Amino acid sequence: MKLIRKLMSLKNAEKIVYEHLYKYLSENKKIKEINIIEALNKISAEDIKSPIDLPYFNKAAMDGYAVKAEDTFGASETNPIILNLVETDEIFSGEAKKIFTGDELPKNADAVVMKEFCNEVDDFVEIYKGVHPNENVSRIGEDVKKGDVVLKKGDVINPYHLNMLASLGIKKIKVYDLSFGIIPTGDELISLDEINNIEKDINKLKGKIINSNSYMLYGLVKNLGFDAKIYDAVEDNKEKLKKAIKTALNENDAVLITGGTSVSERDITIETVKEMGDVIVHGVNIRPGKPFGFGIVDDKLIFMLSGYPVASAVQFELFIQRFFMKRKKIKIPLKRNIASELGRVDFVRVRVDKEVEPIRITGSGVISSLIKSDGYILIPENVEGYEKGELVDVYLL
Amino acid sequence: MKLIRKLMSLKNAEKIVYEHLYKYLSENKKIKEINIIEALNKISAEDIKSPIDLPYFNKAAMDGYAVKAEDTFGASETNPIILNLVETDEIFSGEAKKIFTGDELPKNADAVVMKEFCNEVDDFVEIYKGVHPNENVSRIGEDVKKGDVVLKKGDVINPYHLNMLASLGIKKIKVYDLSFGIIPTGDELISLDEINNIEKDINKLKGKIINSNSYMLYGLVKNLGFDAKIYDAVEDNKEKLKKAIKTALNENDAVLITGGTSVSERDITIETVKEMGDVIVHGVNIRPGKPFGFGIVDDKLIFMLSGYPVASAVQFELFIQRFFMKRKKIKIPLKRNIASELGRVDFVRVRVDKEVEPIRITGSGVISSLIKSDGYILIPENVEGYEKGELVDVYLL
Numbered sequence: 095m096k097l098i099r100k101l102m103s104l105k106n107a108e109k110i111v112y113e114h115l116y117k118y119l120s121e122n123k124k125i126k127e128i129n130i131i132e133a134l135n136k137i138s139a140e141d142i143k144s145p146i147d148l149p150y151f152n153k154a155a156m157d158g159y160a161v162k163a164e165d166t167f168g169a170s171e172t173n174p175i176i177l178n179l180v181e182t183d184e185i186f187s188g189e190a191k192k193i194f195t196g197d198e199l200p201k202n203a204d205a206v207v208m209k210e211f212c213n214e215v216d217d218f219v220e221i222y223k224g225v226h227p228n229e230n231v232s233r234i235g236e237d238v239k240k241g242d243v244v245l246k247k248g249d250v251i252n253p254y255h256l257n258m259l260a261s262l263g264i265k266k267i268k269v270y271d272l273s274f275g276i277i278p279t280g281d282e283l284i285s286l287d288e289i290n291n292i293e294k295d296i297n298k299l300k301g302k303i304i305n306s307n308s309y310m311l312y313g314l315v316k317n318l319g320f321d322a323k324i325y326d327a328v329e330d331n332k333e334k335l336k337k338a339i340k341t342a343l344n345e346n347d348a349v350l351i352t353g354g355t356s357v358s359e360r361d362i363t364i365e366t367v368k369e370m371g372d373v374i375v376h377g378v379n380i381r382p383g384k385p386f387g388f389g390i391v392d393d394k395l396i397f398m399l400s401g402y403p404v405a406s407a408v409q410f411e412l413f414i415q416r417f418f419m420k421r422k423k424i425k426i427p428l429k430r431n432i433a434s435e436l437g438r439v440d441f442v443r444v445r446v447d448k449e450v451e452p453i454r455i456t457g458s459g460v461i462s463s464l465i466k467s468d469g470y471i472l473i474p475e476n477v478e479g480y481e482k483g484e485l486v487d488v489y490l491l
Numbered sequence: 492m493k494l495i496r497k498l499m500s501l502k503n504a505e506k507i508v509y510e511h512l513y514k515y516l517s518e519n520k521k522i523k524e525i526n527i528i529e530a531l532n533k534i535s536a537e538d539i540k541s542p543i544d545l546p547y548f549n550k551a552a553m554d555g556y557a558v559k560a561e562d563t564f565g566a567s568e569t570n571p572i573i574l575n576l577v578e579t580d581e582i583f584s585g586e587a588k589k590i591f592t593g594d595e596l597p598k599n600a601d602a603v604v605m606k607e608f609c610n611e612v613d614d615f616v617e618i619y620k621g622v623h624p625n626e627n628v629s630r631i632g633e634d635v636k637k638g639d640v641v642l643k644k645g646d647v648i649n650p651y652h653l654n655m656l657a658s659l660g661i662k663k664i665k666v667y668d669l670s671f672g673i674i675p676t677g678d679e680l681i682s683l684d685e686i687n688n689i690e691k692d693i694n695k696l697k698g699k700i701i702n703s704n705s706y707m708l709y710g711l712v713k714n715l716g717f718d719a720k721i722y723d724a725v726e727d728n729k730e731k732l733k734k735a736i737k738t739a740l741n742e743n744d745a746v747l748i749t750g751g752t753s754v755s756e757r758d759i760t761i762e763t764v765k766e767m768g769d770v771i772v773h774g775v776n777i778r779p780g781k782p783f784g785f786g787i788v789d790d791k792l793i794f795m796l797s798g799y800p801v802a803s804a805v806q807f808e809l810f811i812q813r814f815f816m817k818r819k820k821i822k823i824p825l826k827r828n829i830a831s832e833l834g835r836v837d838f839v840r841v842r843v844d845k846e847v848e849p850i851r852i853t854g855s856g857v858i859s860s861l862i863k864s865d866g867y868i869l870i871p872e873n874v875e876g877y878e879k880g881e882l883v884d885v886y887l888l
Contacts, residue, residue, distance in 0.1 A: 131706055131709060131710075134709075134710045134714075145689050145690055146689055146690060146693060148858070149700075150693055151696075151697065157755045194755060194756075194757060195753075195755060196679050196698075196700065197698055198697055198698050236857070237857045237859050238858075238859050242859075244859070245862075252710065252714075253707045253708070253709070253713075254707060254804065254861035256703075256706035256709070256710045257703045257704060257707035257800050257858050257861065258703070258858045258859070259703075260683050260702070260705075260707075261700070261701055261800075261858055262689065262701075263683065263688075263689030263692070264689075265683055265684075282594075286657050286662055287662075289660040289662070291660075292542050292659065292660030292661075293542055293543060295660070296543060296547055299547055299548075300548065300595055301594055301595050303593065303658070304657055304658055304659075304660060306653075306654045306655075306656075306657035306658040307654060308657075309527060309528055309650075309653035309654055309656070309657045310650045310651060310653050310654035310657075311650070312528060312653070313531045313649065313650025313653045314650045316531060316650075317649075317650065356592075358554045358591060358592060359591075360591060403654050407650075407651065407654075422843070422865055422887075423844075424821070424823070424845065425844065425845030426821070426823070426845075446819070447820075447821060448821065448822030448823075448882060460633070460634045461634055461651070461654050461655045462634050462635050462639075462641070462655070464651035464655075465641065465642075465655055485845060490819075
């Protein structure tokens with residue numbers, strides 16, 4: 095009888111997988127430099143420091159007149175102060191220069207009086223309202239200082255980052271670059287292509303399930319900014335599986351196999367990979383997601399995921415997603431108690447509002463729980479559960 | 492002097508823009524039906540109801556033996572119950588059938604005994620542990636019931652949805668389909684292409700800023716699943732702007748113009764669009780983002796956004812993003828007081844942890860505040876601000 099005899103702790107399993115991922119990325123230089131616009135939603139492989147101060151000069155934040163602020167102190171509607179209009183790049187006490195939003199301030203000017211409070215008369219301007227130093231001015235480095243980190247290694251590049259990078263004159267950026275082959279396994283799988291009208295075809299589905307994990311894994315890989323390729327489903331047959339793995343390994347950096355990782359007689363994935371290379375992790379003390387395997391074949395990475403949708407989603411999250419991308423973590427009070435077993439990490443799908451509500455589920459195959467959740471809690475091994483009202487860490491999806 | 496004389500309320504402006512967007516989408520059938528895998532991250536244009544129960548039959552959730560639960564009551568290690576092994580599609584009292592995870596239960600069976608608690612001897616199986624009805628069974632409709640809505644109009648299709656859709660035999664889905672042309676305007680703009688080394692080129696930038704909003708808007712449009720095309724920056728010149736708008740209108744459903752929407756002498760965007768068609772909204776009582784314009788030219792949509800990065804990001808969020816995509820809303824206590832002006836909606840960028848921290852900012856041009864925020868608060872017109880500790884609605888980015 096095949097058994098996952100000793101379950102590895104999540105911490106150890108993550109450490110092993112992450113070390114191999116890191117090693118693979120570095121040794122194979124799986125990083126490419128691309129134009130920033132192509133980097134949207136990809137993962138930065140470098141810290142980006144600002145090469146300059148932004149703004150790079152003191153500039154007007156309003157249309158009006160650049161002045162030395164002290165010249166305007168005390169100005170009011172009944173008692174305007176009159177300054178000489180100049181057009182030079184430098185002003186002196188008693189002078190003002192007409193300026194538009196975004197223009198560089200002339201030397202010595204330290205404030206802008208909004209045009210609404212000014213009146214131009216010949217070569218003079220009447221100032222009806224005093225300004226303090228820096229008023230209506232965007233100062234050098236106010237937004238970003240030279241050397242500030244504006245994007246960190248591991249950040250997903252979003253539209254706002256693109257704005258920042260362009261503003262700093264940064265045209266190219268290094269991102270992680272990987273390709274994943276996805277191999278679904280299991281005699282019970284039927285292809286979506288074979289279904290024309292599911293209500294009429296429902297009898298085709300007796301004892302079968304539609305190969306749906308491939309679509310999810312494809313989406314998860316794509317959303318990390320990586321290439322994904324789905325291969326045809328493979329029966330529970332070692333030779334056929336070996337052939338599929340070989341093809342996928344040739345064409346990709348890593349392979350995701352879904353199905354056949356548990357201990358049933360039909361579960362041949364782990365054994366098959368063992369015969370082709372090394373299985374380094376098999377069985378992790380988490381729920382759901384226990385039957386996870388990780389191995390190396392031909393120096394490439396093989397992730398063996400459960401055939402259950404939720405379990406495979408959890409495994410992808412813990413062993414791949416979280417390596418590349420930090421999830422936003424917030425603290426919110428629990429809506430009701432959650433129990434957990436000591437010695438095991440529980441991955442609890444939740445809905446977040448003003449409280450965190452664990453989603454009631456009955457099995458690791460319940461796909462609707464994935465769709466309903468917008469975050470998750472990880473209950474550590476040494477915690478028996480949390481009580482209603484407790485502030486818990488929620489990772490947002 | 493040009494003035495935004497009367498500011499429209501956010502509510503009215505949104506109503507007008509949303510109605511025109513809705514009208515445009517319906518009249519022009521800007522919806523396409525595509526394969527689910529291509530629909531990743533696009534916006535569903537339909538409610539999807541499940542055509543079937545999922546699972547579509549009662550199935551084993553474990554490897555073991557399908558039984559009538561009542562036959563096993565009282566079974567224990569010291570007092571096993573012995574059942575006849577059968578291979579039929581229907582079992583009767585006193586019978587059991589070997590079954591694998593995922594297999595359909597034979598008729599009359601209502602539970603599965605895990606194989607660990609069974610021992611096969613010839614044509615019999617010894618049961619060492621009783622099960623209750625439904626134990627180790629995934630019941631029909633447990634995940635989704637026929638008619639349940641699994642994806643709503645307006646939902647962004649994520650990898651988990653793909654799993655659900657495939658599981659239900661749904662191959663194609665209708666998504667919104669729009670194209671946006673992006674026109675940056677302003678004499679002060681310099682193209683990123685002209686910068687080779689920003690530290691050396693810093694003098695080129697005196698009085699100029701790099702055209703960075705185009706990149707952000709491109710990313711924002713793309714992340715709604717739409718097509719985006721960036722056009723060359725246009726000087727503050729009506730004829731040149733008209734020409735650019737005409738080209739962009741010919742090639743797209745909608746045009747985003749960034750810059751020239753305020754009331755400075757150089758701000759010609761609104762006037763230019765007025766000469767080509769109708770400007771329906773100009774000036775909204777929000778901060779930042781006040782100088783927003785919306786118009787119709789040749790029956791197509793023109794969004795006139797501020798030239799300031801933050802203001803244009805806010806305008807995009809309020810008038811485009813939120814039309815298509817609901818933001819996740821949570822309630823978290825405020826870390827410190829926020830003041831707001833009565834009569835105006837304040838859009839406050841925040842960072843969320845166990846409290847909500849408003850990001851201190853000094854101007855609508857501060858791009859770093861966009862990068863630092865992971866959510867925002869909208870302070871309504873009739874609220875003067877919020878106090879530290881108050882529970883506030885935060886929209887997560």
